Amino acid sequence: KATLKNEIIKRLVEADGKPISGQQLADEFGISRTAIWKHMKQLQEKGYDFETVKKRGYILTATPDTVDDAKITVALETEKFGHRIIYEESMTSTQTIAHNQAQDGASEGTIVICEEQTAGRGRMMREWKSTKGKGIWMSVIFRPEIPPYEAPQFTLVAAVALTKAIDDVTGVRPEIKWPNDLLIQGKKCTGILTELQADPDRVNAIIMGIGINVNHEQADFDEEIKDIATSLKIVSGKHIDRAALVARILYYLEIYSAQYVKEGFEPIKSEWESYSCTIGSRIRATTLQDVFIGKAIGITKDGVLELQLDDGTIKGIYSADITL
Ligand code: BT5
Known part of the structure; x- marks a missing residue:
């Protein structure tokens, strides 16, 4: 076993x-x-x-250069996150498998992780490139007692946890680009995908997909993303122990998600802002219906991005793609 x-x-x-x-x-x-x-x-x-x-x-x-269950288990310092690990070398998408696990009752803190995804995905069914053996391609199951409309805040909470874990392990501190990207020197090293299993008034599970480019060399990136993507190795100059980073991520996810469920986003907000590269910048926000251009002046205590448009009005943005 x-x-x-x-x-x-x-x-x-x-x-x-x-x-x-x-x-x-x-x-x-x-x-x-x-x-x-x-x-x-x-x-x-x-x-x-x-x-x-x-x-x-x-x-x-x-020990092998993998994120297998044994390597993660050895590095864990959590109460329950990562105590159940579903690991395979190759998976279609860890999200798909984690959704099935959650439906079958998997408990909070269960993780699904692999070396390579053959159908990794981003938001709105975009493709997520998941080079074999180079990154962290993982989904984490949460069972928070929150209403569904609060779920997007979970992305912000996770972004803070990921930033701190990456800083601890690599010495490089990424910036958070609202809502779901971590950037280093303007290039994307991490994407977060928060998905829900919910009734109208209650979340059953949050399936959080986390993709981190860790040990990629520049040549490991495909043509489509080579100009917009970077890895922790490229910026730190060091080969990173991915399993140790996973363990650190789970450590912070456990702490911050518990704090969020207990106290809401407010106490985490200032930390989020200190890591953000969105606030204070002039941005273009593309929502499903519209495009808004203006200055990002802050986020509310609920995690909604506040954009000051050129006519001075303030627009709350709940979900969008941002270009700086
Ligand atoms: C995201 O979507 O950034 C969320 C990515 C979540 C990936 C994880 S991996 C584990 C779990 N299982 C999955 O199947 N997914 C999750 P979005 O904001 O929509 O960004 C997607 C865009 O990022 C693409 O359209 C590309 O332009 C770019 N992209 C794709 N692969 C990338 C990579 N490896 N590094 C940087 N950018 C990438």
Whole structure:
């Protein structure tokens, strides 16, 4: 079972270079030494490697460059987020799978994550490019007790959580472009897609899709997005441990989503504003019906973007694409 393998890896990481014998693992997990040996073999096939010290046991010497459940589990520091991980190397879209899981009753904090999406999507069925092994392509299930009209604020809350996690792990602080993009030096490194399962008056689940370009080189981006996209590696100059970043993201998502449900958006608003590159700028907001041009002067305590039009009137924008 995947979870037992995760526990074995966790145990070896915590041993911090000291060998643990097959017998000891067998005793701790209540299975035979042969069963342990089989798990070790399978882990080796997945890119984990061990040194075997005669008579004394296993030392973990290498882990794969993946976002598999074992790697994330080892790095987790949450109460419940990420405690259930659905991982496959390749998926159509983590959103689709997470929707099905949520419908089947998956609990809050369940995540769906993969190395590659073959049909990753953005808002309004736009395509989301998800290069294999380079990014974080993940969906997180929330079960907040909020009315459906508040759900867009969840995108803003997530943007703050993601910004802080990226800053912690890479030392690079992205800017938030209202409502759902994170930019670095004006280029998109992250997109957020907030989808709902709801009754008219009640949210059953929020399925939050998070796409982050992490270890892409410039050449990893397709022609269509090469001028508008960037990655954390390109800007930081460092290869990033994606699993560690996932764990940090889940840490902040757990904290901020709980705070939001308890206290609303107001206490998170000033932090959001301090990361925003939208506020104070002259922008063009394309909504489903219209185009508005003006100066973005702030967001309300409900997360609605306030645009001052050239005739001085203030227009509340609930959902739009922004060009700066
Ligand atoms: C978004 O949409 O920015 C939300 C993206 C959410 C992706 C995640 S990955 C895990 C989960 N599973 C999914 O299937 N989706 C979610 P939007 O604001 O509509 O932006 C889409 C636009 O961004 C596209 O039309 C492209 O111009 C551009 N784009 C596509 N792939 C990109 C990438 N990898 N990096 C930067 N920009 C990209």
